[in-house]
Amino acid sequence: MASRARYRVRGGGAVCPERPGAAGNERTGSLARREAECPRCGRGAARGRDVTAAALLETRGLTLAYGRFLALNGVDLKLLPGKRYGVLGPNGAGKTTLLNLLTGTLQATSGSIQFDGVDITALPAERRSHLGIGRSFQKTSIFPEFTVAENVRIAVQSREPMRAYNFWSPRGRDHYFDERAAACVDKVGLSAKAHVPATDLSYGELRQLEIALALATEPRLLLLDEPTAGMSEEETHDVVDMLRATLPASLTLVIIEHDLKVIEGLTDHVFVFEQGALFEQGTPAEIRGSERVQKIYFKGRALA
Ligand SMILES: Nc1ncnc2c1ncn2[C@@H]1O[C@H](COP(=O)(O)OP(=O)(O)OP(=O)(O)O)[C@@H](O)[C@H]1O
Numbered sequence: 639m640a641s642r643a644r645y646r647v648r649g650g651g652a653v654c655p656e657r658p659g660a661a662g663n664e665r666t667g668s669l670a671r672r673e674a675e676c677p678r679c680g681r682g683a684a685r686g687r688d689v690t691a692a693a694l695l696e697t698r699g700l701t702l703a704y705g706r707f708l709a710l711n712g713v714d715l716k717l718l719p720g721k722r723y724g725v726l727g728p729n730g731a732g733k734t735t736l737l738n739l740l741t742g743t744l745q746a747t748s749g750s751i752q753f754d755g756v757d758i759t760a761l762p763a764e765r766r767s768h769l770g771i772g773r774s775f776q777k778t779s780i781f782p783e784f785t786v787a788e789n790v791r792i793a794v795q796s797r798e799p800m801r802a803y804n805f806w807s808p809r810g811r812d813h814y815f816d817e818r819a820a821a822c823v824d825k826v827g828l829s830a831k832a833h834v835p836a837t838d839l840s841y842g843e844l845r846q847l848e849i850a851l852a853l854a855t856e857p858r859l860l861l862l863d864e865p866t867a868g869m870s871e872e873e874t875h876d877v878v879d880m881l882r883a884t885l886p887a888s889l890t891l892v893i894i895e896h897d898l899k900v901i902e903g904l905t906d907h908v909f910v911f912e913q914g915a916l917f918e919q920g921t922p923a924e925i926r927g928s929e930r931v932q933k934i935y936f937k938g939r940a941l942a
Contacts, residue, residue: 694719694890695740695771695859699749702735709735711914712749717859722891724901724922727911733894736911737861740892741773742766753859768797772857774848774865782837786828786847789836791819793854819854825884826850842873846880853884860885862893866900878903898926 695717702710710732717723725733738744740751742763750759758766780789794815823832826846831839836847845865852860865881866874878900885891895901901908902922910918910931918931925931 692719693717693752694754696752697740697749698752700736700739700746700751701748702732702739702744703747708914710739710746713914713916715909715916717890717892719858719890720888721907722905723893724905724908725892725894725911726896726898726901726908726925727917730913731911732914733911734863735914737773737863737892737894740766740859740861741771767855767857770856770858771861772852772855772859773861774852774863779851780836780844780847783835785833785835786823786839786850787816787819787832789847790822790850790854791815793851794818794822797855822850822854825853827880842869842876845869845877849877849881849884857889859890859892862891864894864896866895866897874900898922902926 693716697713697715700710700713701708713736725736727733735744739746742761746759750757753769753771758769820832823829826849828843828846828850831843839847849865866877869877881904893904905922908919908922908925909916910925918925918928920928
C-alpha cells in the first residue's frame with residue numbers, strides 16, 4: 639500500500655510525524671535508505687521540503703522463479719511520481735525480467751506490485767497499459783511498410799480503441815488521431831521523416847520511432863529498455879538530449895542502461911541489480927562513487 643506520510647521540515651532535515659525523534663539526515667543510512675524513507679519507520683520521503691511520499695508504483699518481495707532458479711529475488715522498489723530511475727546491472731542480473739514483470743509480459747511467482755494504489759500483480763499487460771504503464775516497443779511492433787506517421791497513429795488509436803473502431807464517428811476524429819500522432823513524431827524529432835516508410839529509417843531513427851510509439855500511449859510510467867543500445871556515441875548523445883527535451887515533467891521513467899553516462903544524463907536515482915537481487919541504490923553520483931558498486935559489481939574497473 640502506498641505510504642502517504644507527510645513530513646514537516648526543520649532546517650535542512652525532515653521530521654517523521656510517526657516517529658518525531660527520527661529526523662531524516664542525508665549523512666546517515668545506506669545509499670539504499672536515502673532515497674525516500676524515514677530511517678526509523680521507513681515511511682515517506684524527506685529532502686529539505688514538504689514531500690508527499692505516495693509511490694506511483696511499489697513492489698514487495700517481487701520474485702520470478704524458473705524452477706529453483708530465481709531470475710528476480712524478493713525485490714522491494716518504490717517509484718515516486720515524476721522521478722527518473724535508472725536500472726544498472728551486469729548481464730543476467732534480472733533487469734529485463736523486472737521490466738517484464740512490471741508491464742505484465744511475465745507474471746510474478748510471488749510478491750506484489752501496486753500501481754497508483756491498485757494491486758496489479760495479476761493483471762494482464764493490456765490492462766496495465768490502459769492504467770498508464772508504457773514501455774518502449776521493440777522493433778517487432780513497427781510495421782516496416784507503414785510510414786512513421788502511420789505507425790504512430792496506430793499506437794495513438796490503440797490507446798482509445800472505442801474511438802478508433804467507431805465507424806460512425808465524424809471525420810474530425812480522424813484529424814484528432816492524425817494531430818496526436820504528428821505531435822508525437824515531432825517530439826522525437828522525426829517530423830522530416832513522417833511520410834517515410836519505417837523500413838527506410840536508420841537504426842537511430844528506428845529507436846526514435848520506438849519512443850514516439852511509447853509516448854503515443856500517454857503513459858504515466860514509461861519503461862525504456864536500453865534505448866541507446868547499438869548506437870554510436872553521437873547518436874546516444876542525441877537520444878539523451880531528445881529524451882530530456884521530450885518527456886513530460888510529470889512522467890515517471892525507468893530506464894535500463896549499461897551506460898552510466900546515459901543514466902547520469904537522464905535519471906535522479908539508480909537501482910543496481912546483481913543475480914536477481916537489488917544490490918544497491920542511490921543517486922547517479924553516489925553509484926559512481928560507491929566503493930561497493932565499484933568493487934563488487936564493476937570488479938574494480940573504472941566506470942565509463
Ligand atoms: N525463460 C527462462 N528460463 C530460465 N531462465 C531464464 C529465462 N529467461 C531468463 N532467464 C534467466 O534469468 C536471468 C535474468 O535474465 P534477464 O534477461 O532479466 O537479465 P538482464 O539483467 O536483463 O540481462 P541482459 O543485460 O543480458 O539483458 C538470466 O540468468 C537469464 O538467463
